[in-house]
Amino acid sequence: MATVLKVEDLKVYYFTSQGTVKAVDGISFTIDEGDVLGVAGESGSGKSTLGYAILGLVPPPGKIVGGRIILDGIEITSLSEDELRKIRWSKVSMVFQGALNILNPVLRIGDQIAEILMHHKGLSKKEALEIAAQHLKLLGLSPDVLRRYPHELSGGMKQRVVIAMALLLKPRLVIVDEPTTALDVVIQAQIMNLLKQLKEQERVSMMFITHDLSLIAEIANKIAIMYAGKVVELGSADNIFERSLHPYTQGLIRSIPSLKHRRALTWIPGAPPDLRNPPPGCRFHPRCPYAMDVCKREEPLLIDVEKGHSVSCWLYIKK
Numbered sequence: 001m002a003t004v005l006k007v008e009d010l011k012v013y014y015f016t017s018q019g020t021v022k023a024v025d026g027i028s029f030t031i032d033e034g035d036v037l038g039v040a041g042e043s044g045s046g047k048s049t050l051g052y053a054i055l056g057l058v059p060p061p062g063k064i065v066g067g068r069i070i071l072d073g074i075e076i077t078s079l080s081e082d083e084l085r086k087i088r089w090s091k092v093s094m095v096f097q098g099a100l101n102i103l104n105p106v107l108r109i110g111d112q113i114a115e116i117l118m119h120h121k122g123l124s125k126k127e128a129l130e131i132a133a134q135h136l137k138l139l140g141l142s143p144d145v146l147r148r149y150p151h152e153l154s155g156g157m158k159q160r161v162v163i164a165m166a167l168l169l170k171p172r173l174v175i176v177d178e179p180t181t182a183l184d185v186v187i188q189a190q191i192m193n194l195l196k197q198l199k200e201q202e203r204v205s206m207m208f209i210t211h212d213l214s215l216i217a218e219i220a221n222k223i224a225i226m227y228a229g230k231v232v233e234l235g236s237a238d239n240i241f242e243r244s245l246h247p248y249t250q251g252l253i254r255s256i257p258s259l260k261h262r263r264a265l266t267w268i269p270g271a272p273p274d275l276r277n278p279p280p281g282c283r284f285h286p287r288c289p290y291a292m293d294v295c296k297r298e299e300p301l302l303i304d305v306e307k308g309h310s311v312s313c314w315l316y317i318k319k
């Protein structure tokens with residue numbers, strides 16, 4: 001299967017007046033054609049920053065300080081702003097966290113969608129609106145949405161419009177960042193169904209970012225667990241849900257409510273570290289029930305434990 005995205009030892013830091021925030025600190029993974037990579041971790045673990053970096057849109061004072069991002073054979077990290085603008089939407093797009101607010105309140109939905117097609121494809125307004133209508137239909141919206149303003153749409157409808165915009169130019173990769181967080185549970189389920197349908201029918205490669213591992217279980221075939229700017233476990237959905245290895249992954253899984261087993265919910269005690277000054281060694285050690293001396297001193301590397309399943313934890317490294 002062709003590789004769509006290859007991220008190698010990526011580092012993205014925010015240089016603030018209070019210190020350097022190591023938001024993404026040496027991350028590597030690949031996404032193949034048709035893959036949905038779920039990226040899960042608590043708030044502040046660097047998930048959105050990772051998405052911005054792939055789009056070439058890290059906000060100041062952030063900077064990519066190391067590593068490579070190769071999208072469809074093109075090295076993003078070496079592109080100029082002009083070159084990046086050409087590939088955004090057409091090769092990679094993102095449904096941003098809190099995306100409902102990115103729609104321009106004074107423009108009709110149709111004008112906002114048509115603008116992307118006119119700009120990237122050189123279509124006339126009429127042609128662009130026809131394609132826009134087809135896309136809205138694909139996402140279960142009627143063409144009359146084109147004539148409406150954002151405030152005339154419900155949250156769920158706006159989220160569908162934003163997803164339609166992200167898919168408009170058939171990008172190789174769509175990054176979807178917490179797409180259901182602001183929505184109620186019924187609409188949340190509808191949006192998840194829609195994304196699953198897109199994955200199956202359109203074979204869209206996706207990076208699905210969420211703090212909620214139970215959503216990932218519904219859609220992803222591969223999962224990266226992030227903790228404090230690092231990927232601590234990476235594997236197939238089966239690896240992660242059936243044979244998780246990292247104590248942090250195990251804690252996240254235990255904190256998913258289960259109707260079937262009616263288990264007591266347990267949450268991982270403590271809070272993620274301040275990324276300006278993360279703990280030495282394994283960044284999870286202050287919260288880990290299995291922490292050993294070596295964990296406090298030396299950082300465990302991400303190692304393969306079986307094909308396609310890797311973990312960074314001293315429990316699995318033979319010394």
Ligand SMILES: Nc1ncnc2c1ncn2[C@@H]1O[C@H](COP(=O)(O)OP(=O)(O)O)[C@@H](O)[C@H]1O
Pocket residue numbers: 014016021023041042043044045046047048049050059060061062275
């Ligand atoms: N614009 C910014 N300036 C400074 N620090 C930031 C900025 N955006 C994010 N951060 C910091 O980077 C870290 C990762 O944030 P983020 O990528 O938003 O995580 P997540 O999406 O997992 O919640 C956090 O410590 C956050 O405070």
Ligand code: SF4
Pocket residue numbers: 246247248282283284285286288289290291292295300312313314315
């Ligand atoms: S390396 Fe040590 S502290 Fe970190 S998760 Fe593994 S056992 Fe826990």
Ligand SMILES: [Mg+2]
Pocket residue numbers: 047048049097177178
């Ligand atoms: Mg985020």
